[in-house]
Amino acid sequence: MIFAWLHLKSCEPPPSQQGEQIERLIISKHVKINRRWLPLNALRAFEAVGKQLSFTGGAATLSVSQSAMSRHVSALEDLLGELLFERDAGRLALTPAGTELLAVVSKSFERIEQTMNAIRDESVPARAMRLHVPPSFLQQLFMPMLGEFRRDHPEIRIDICSANVTGLPPTEIDMAIIYDRPNVDDWVTDLLWMVRVEPLCSPETAKAAKGKSMQEFLVDQELLHLKLDNQPRDLLWSDYLRRQGVSVSAKGGLAFDTSVALAKYAMASGGVLLGDVDMFASEIEKGLLVAPYDAVIEDGYGYYLKLRADDLADPAVAAFRTWLIGQFSSFNP
Structure with missing residues (x-):
C-alpha cells in the first residue's frame, strides 16, 4: 500500500499566508523507516499537538495553520499504521502508541536543542540530569550518598524532584528511584533492595x-x-x-x-x-x-532504579547508574 507523505518546507509561512508550501514524498508502507528521510517537521507538529492535546494549540505553538498540523499528524499515522490520537467530539487523547512516541520525540528534540546551544555558546552548561527520588528514601538514605557522588562527579549536574507516588512519577525525568512492586515494562530496571x-x-x-x-x-x-x-x-x-x-x-x-x-x-x-x-x-x-x-x-515492595534504554548513551546517566548500583551492591540490610 502506498502512502503520500506530507513534508513542510524548512520555513513554514505565517498563519496569515494560508497557502502552505507542501512537498510530497511517496513512501511505501513496507519500507523500513530510516534516518535518511525521518519526517522531522511532521514529528515537530506531532509533538506540539501531543503536548497541547489540541491541533489549535499546537498550531499556535509553531505559528502554522491548524490544517497543516492536521495533515502532518494524519500522514504520520498513515506511515506508522497506528493512530496517535483518539479523536472524540473534538477532544484529543494520546493512544498508547502516541504516548510512547511523544516521550521519545520530546526528549530527542530537547537534547538536540541543548547540545546545539552548548556548542554555539561554550558558556551554556551541560544539561542537568533529571532524577526522581521518593521523599523518605531521599531523606533517610540518599542525601548522604548524594554528597559522595557529587565529590566524585562534580561535573554532572543533577535536578532532583521528589513526589509521593508509587511507581513512576508523571513528570519528565531521565532516571527514577521508585517504590513499587515488581513489574515488567519498557524501562531498564535495577533492583536496589526489597x-x-x-x-x-x-x-x-x-x-x-x-x-x-x-x-x-x-x-x-x-x-x-x-x-x-x-x-x-x-x-x-x-x-x-x-x-x-x-x-x-x-x-x-x-x-x-x-x-x-x-x-x-x-x-x-x-x-x-x-x-x-x-x-x-x-x-x-x-x-x-x-x-x-x-x-x-x-x-512485596522494593526500591528500583528505572531509566529508558536509549538514555544509557548519556555519560551522566550511565555514570550515575553504575555508581548507585555499586552503592547498593554493598548495602547490607
Missing part, C-alpha cells in the same frame, strides 16, 4: 508489649498507615497481620504520605508503624524506634 518490615514504635509505647502476644499488644494500639496510590489505606497492615496469623482490625488509625512522617509521629505521639527496618536502621540503633517483636518479613 523492603523488609515489622511493627515499630517508640520505647514508651513498646513497654505495653511486655508479656503480651503481638495480637494482644496491637489490639490496643493505633496502627499508622502508609498511603499508596490507588490502594486501600490498610493494605500493608492487613497483609502483614494476615501473614502473621494475627486477628486485629487494620481499618482505623492515621495515614500518612511518607514513611518518614509515620516514624516521626510514632516517636513523638505514639502509635505503631509497619516500618522498613533497613530505612530506619539508624533510629532503631539509637533506640528512637523499637521493634517489640522479632517478626520481619518482605512485604
Whole structure:
C-alpha cells in the first residue's frame, strides 16, 4: 500500500499566508523507516499537538495553520499504521502508541536543542540530569550518598524532584528511584533492595508489649498507615497481620504520605508503624524506634532504579547508574 507523505518546507509561512508550501514524498508502507528521510517537521507538529492535546494549540505553538498540523499528524499515522490520537467530539487523547512516541520525540528534540546551544555558546552548561527520588528514601538514605557522588562527579549536574507516588512519577525525568512492586515494562530496571518490615514504635509505647502476644499488644494500639496510590489505606497492615496469623482490625488509625512522617509521629505521639527496618536502621540503633517483636518479613515492595534504554548513551546517566548500583551492591540490610 502506498502512502503520500506530507513534508513542510524548512520555513513554514505565517498563519496569515494560508497557502502552505507542501512537498510530497511517496513512501511505501513496507519500507523500513530510516534516518535518511525521518519526517522531522511532521514529528515537530506531532509533538506540539501531543503536548497541547489540541491541533489549535499546537498550531499556535509553531505559528502554522491548524490544517497543516492536521495533515502532518494524519500522514504520520498513515506511515506508522497506528493512530496517535483518539479523536472524540473534538477532544484529543494520546493512544498508547502516541504516548510512547511523544516521550521519545520530546526528549530527542530537547537534547538536540541543548547540545546545539552548548556548542554555539561554550558558556551554556551541560544539561542537568533529571532524577526522581521518593521523599523518605531521599531523606533517610540518599542525601548522604548524594554528597559522595557529587565529590566524585562534580561535573554532572543533577535536578532532583521528589513526589509521593508509587511507581513512576508523571513528570519528565531521565532516571527514577521508585517504590513499587515488581513489574515488567519498557524501562531498564535495577533492583536496589526489597523492603523488609515489622511493627515499630517508640520505647514508651513498646513497654505495653511486655508479656503480651503481638495480637494482644496491637489490639490496643493505633496502627499508622502508609498511603499508596490507588490502594486501600490498610493494605500493608492487613497483609502483614494476615501473614502473621494475627486477628486485629487494620481499618482505623492515621495515614500518612511518607514513611518518614509515620516514624516521626510514632516517636513523638505514639502509635505503631509497619516500618522498613533497613530505612530506619539508624533510629532503631539509637533506640528512637523499637521493634517489640522479632517478626520481619518482605512485604512485596522494593526500591528500583528505572531509566529508558536509549538514555544509557548519556555519560551522566550511565555514570550515575553504575555508581548507585555499586552503592547498593554493598548495602547490607
